[in-house]
Amino acid sequence: MDLSPDSIIYWKYGFFKINATIAMTWGLMFVLTIGSKLIVRNLSTEINRSRWQNLLEIIVTKIEKQIEEIGLSDSKKYIGFLGTLFLFIAVSSICIIIPGFEPPTGSLSTTVALALCVFVAVPLFGIEEQGVRVYLKSYTQPTVIMLPFNIISEISRTLALAVRLFGNMMSGTMIVGILLSITPLFFPILMTLLGLLTGMVQAYIFSVLAAVYIAAATRVRKLEPIAKSNVKGAKS
Amino acid sequence: MLIDWFTIIAQLINFLILVWLLKRFLYKPILHAIDERETQIAGKISNAETIELNAKKESDELQAKIKEIDDQRATLLAKAATKAETERERLLEEAKKEIAFFxxxxxxxxxxxxxxxxKRIIQQMQNEVFAIIRKVLLDLAGTKLESQIVDAFIQRLSELDEDKNNFIKSLPSSSNSLDQGIIRSTTQLTLKQRKAIEDAISENFNIKSELQFEIVPDLFSGIEFIMNGQKLAWSIEDYLASLETKVHDFLNPEKLAP
Structure with a gap:
């Protein structure tokens, strides 16, 4: 039994290779892109619209609303990144019901890649929102002593993101694999259903945590002037 | 090894490409469609509000016009009623006048x-009375009615008092300027009768001029003396007057009723 779809290699040339993770990701990318394109092709701006368009609108508006609720007011700016995170993880989790499908999120490489994306995106959005100096200064808050702890926090939370998703997805697949060898008929179906639920929850957790990190990184500057004015008020 | 660095890099790139693809084919078009729809709905709501406002305004105007028309109708009805009443009274008055006139x-x-x-009855009666009297006189007294009338006229001329005085007063002082007196009778008078009349007039009124004798069949079986616009006459008209009254009363018995 393979612990990760990385080990299923279809093609290899030196350092380059195409394994199940990459192939399944391409498959998901194809399905998501073509599906979106097909539905979006006949977009209606009137009140009457197709059911598929309605479904997409519900998904997109829900994601947008969720981002806003987390505290990112300009949700349209972040929906590309956060929405894609959610959709990719959610769709890859749903697709486990397809026989022979290996979820790419069950690979630690994928989850690390996604976590790295978040790890890079958080400071990028933070710097874009409040500038390099202010953002970097936020690592020394409340005192300079906290700098190493903040950095460790950044790294550890990224690691946690990756491992959490990997662990959940991998465990689901693993449990189904183990149960198939013990009780091959009924029980694995229940576990697959549980895996679907776990997958959706993980997609939600991953994207919400990423949103929270971004919100935390972009919100510092907004709180800064209030803190300064409070200090001045206390001195006078 | 759980971590494959090539796969990590590949998945990183894949993920970034997916982000770009979904942005390009999913989020942008869908959000754009939603925004456009919201704008359209907002526009429609705004239009609907404008239309509602206009409708309310028009409704108010219509209500005001209806009220105005109602008022006008009431005024016109009142005017028409007054006019009709006036016209009715006028027509009634006209009808009354016409009825009174007719x-x-x-x-x-x-x-x-x-x-x-x-008049016709009296005329007929006169003729009948004359015929009877004439026949009776002729049968009983052997005299003609006309000679009796002349005698009666002469007799009356001598008996006149007040009428005679009035007649004389009306005559001018100079007899020369007198008009010719006229004697009218129903039948031809004899010379003797004419002489007797001329003598009686001369004697009673002191008139010397000659008289002119005329025959007037329509005269009420009598004799007239006309001079200077004055007339003295004797006829059986007076006798017939009482008879006429009685005949009249006979023809209109309702007048006699108490």
Missing amino acids: TEKRRKDFKREEKDIN
Whole structure:
């Protein structure tokens, strides 16, 4: 039994290779892109619209609303990144019901890649929102002593993101694999259903945590002037 | 090894490409469609509000116009009623006048007709009375009615008092300027009768001029003396008047009723 779809290699040339993770990701990318394109092709701006368009609108508006609720007011700016995170993880989790499908999120490489994306995106959005100096200064808050702890926090939370998703997805697949060898008929179906639920929850957790990190990184500057004015008020 | 660095890099790139693809084919078009729809709905709501406002305004205007028309109708009805009443009174008055006019005309016509009938009856009675008297006189006394009338006229001329004085007063002082006196009778008078009349007039009125004798068949079986616009006459008309009254009463018995 393979612990990760990385080990299923279809093609290899030196350092380059195409394994199940990459192939399944391409498959998901194809399905998501073509599906979106097909539905979006006949977009209606009137009140009457197709059911598929309605479904997409519900998904997109829900994601947008969720981002806003987390505290990112300009949700349209972040929906590309956060929405894609959610959709990719959610769709890859749903697709486990397809026989022979290996979820790419069950690979630690994928989850690390996604976590790295978040790890890079958080400071990028933070710097874009409040500038390099202010953002970097936020690592020394409340005192300079906290700098190493903040950095460790950044790294550890990224690691946690990756491992959490990997662990959940991998465990689901693993449990189904183990149960198939013990009780091959009924029980694995229940576990697959549980895996679907776990997958959706993980997609939600991953994207919400990423949103929270971004919100935390972009919100510092907004709180800064209030803190300064409070200090001045206390001195006078 | 759980971590494959090539796969990590590949998945990183894949993920970034997916982000770009979904942005390009999913989020942008869908959000754009939603925004456009919201704008359209907002526009429609705004239009609907404008239309509602206009409708309310028009409704208010219509209500005001309806009220105005109602008021005008009420005023016109009141005017029409007043006019109709005036017109009715006028027509009624006209009708009353016409009725009065025609009633009066009918009454006059009836009177005139009655008078004509009376006149014809009297004429006929006179003729009959004359014929009877003439026959009776001739049968019993052997005298003619005309000679008796002349005698009666002469007798009356001598008996006149007040009438005679009035007649004389009306005459001019100079007898030369006198008009010729006229004696009218129904039949031809004899020379003797003429002489007797001339003598009686000369004696009673002191008139010397000659008289002119005329025959007038329509005269009420009598004799007249006309001079200078004055007339003295004797006829059986007075005798017939009482008879006429009695005949009239006989023809209109309702007048006698208490």
